[in-house]
Amino acid sequence: MLKNLFKLWRRNEPKLPETANEEVLLKVIDPARLPKHIAIIMDGNGRWANQRGMPRAYGHRAGVESLRDIVKLCSELKIQYLTCYAFSTENWKRPPKEIEALMSLLVEYLNKEIDELCANNVRVNAIGRTEEFPYDVQKTLNMAINKSKNNKGLVLNLALNYGGRTELVEAIKLLGRDIKEGQLSPEAIDENVVQRYLYTSNFPDPDLLIRPSGDFRISNFLLWQLAYTEFWLTPVLWPDFRRIHLLQALVDYQCRERRFGGLKET
Numbered sequence: 001m002l003k004n005l006f007k008l009w010r011r012n013e014p015k016l017p018e019t020a021n022e023e024v025l026l027k028v029i030d031p032a033r034l035p036k037h038i039a040i041i042m043d044g045n046g047r048w049a050n051q052r053g054m055p056r057a058y059g060h061r062a063g064v065e066s067l068r069d070i071v072k073l074c075s076e077l078k079i080q081y082l083t084c085y086a087f088s089t090e091n092w093k094r095p096p097k098e099i100e101a102l103m104s105l106l107v108e109y110l111n112k113e114i115d116e117l118c119a120n121n122v123r124v125n126a127i128g129r130t131e132e133f134p135y136d137v138q139k140t141l142n143m144a145i146n147k148s149k150n151n152k153g154l155v156l157n158l159a160l161n162y163g164g165r166t167e168l169v170e171a172i173k174l175l176g177r178d179i180k181e182g183q184l185s186p187e188a189i190d191e192n193v194v195q196r197y198l199y200t201s202n203f204p205d206p207d208l209l210i211r212p213s214g215d216f217r218i219s220n221f222l223l224w225q226l227a228y229t230e231f232w233l234t235p236v237l238w239p240d241f242r243r244i245h246l247l248q249a250l251v252d253y254q255c256r257e258r259r260f261g262g263l264k265e266t
């Protein structure tokens with residue numbers, strides 16, 4: 001009954017019913033049909049800061065609070081993988097001051113949060129060319145990865161110096177090398193083989209991609225992996241994104257029919 005109402009809301013209403021607070025949404029969500037893997041483009045920090053007449057770094061700091069909230073909720077809901085786009089290969093084009101602020105926030109976040117993450121059984125992982133990050137950032141990242149490596153709960157996968165095209169280029173280079181060395185024949189290449197050469201070789205593809213801030217772009221994120229991912233877009237800026245928004249996304253996700261190019265099951 002409640003689910004039907006939500007289906008109606010999805011088709012006709014721009015806003016969820018006002019009574020749909022966290023408690024109601026949690027009742028509607030079917031724990032058996034949650035996405036295994038959620039990916040998030042944490043966008044809008046700059047605009048959020050701008051609206052307040054503050055420097056962009058202020059928005060990034062506020063964005064960390066959202067990340068904290070969402071990691072906690074994903075962990076509570078027993079989501080298996082959460083991939084968050086924290087720094088792209090294109091973000092080096094930003095002013096050095098902003099890049100520095102992002103690096104220090106990452107270090108601060110990992111140092112401050114690692115014990116709590118471990119207490120919640122969260123395993124930290126990173127994808128991207130992190131070897132190009134300053135040494136202290138790499139050191140802190142490795143500390144967090146090592147400290148949490150035996151945790152069996154949520155995998156918090158941080159996309160850092162990540163670019164979908166770079167990932168594909170690197171995969172193709174490795175494939176080429178293995179062919180040259182006689183370890184792989186070109187005829188043996190199929191989708192599963194390509195998948196094995198990606199940064200995300202050990203992860204399932206995301207079931208749900210969330211992009212806050214009202215932009216409708218992929219921004220070079222998980223280009224291969226998002227082939228059949230469900231998108232959920234919201235105008236809410238990332239620093240304002242809270243548990244309620246993730247719950248709304250999950251209700252919406254559960255109202256969708258995923259056909260992967262096939263037909264609806266009868």
Ligand code: FPP
Nearest residue numbers: 042043044045046047060063086105106109
């Ligand atoms: C995009 O917003 C966001 C980023 C480039 C960085 C995301 C970083 C955080 C949420 C905080 C730091 C992360 C960790 C893991 C500690 P934007 O700056 O492009 O916003 P705009 O589009 O409004 O300008």
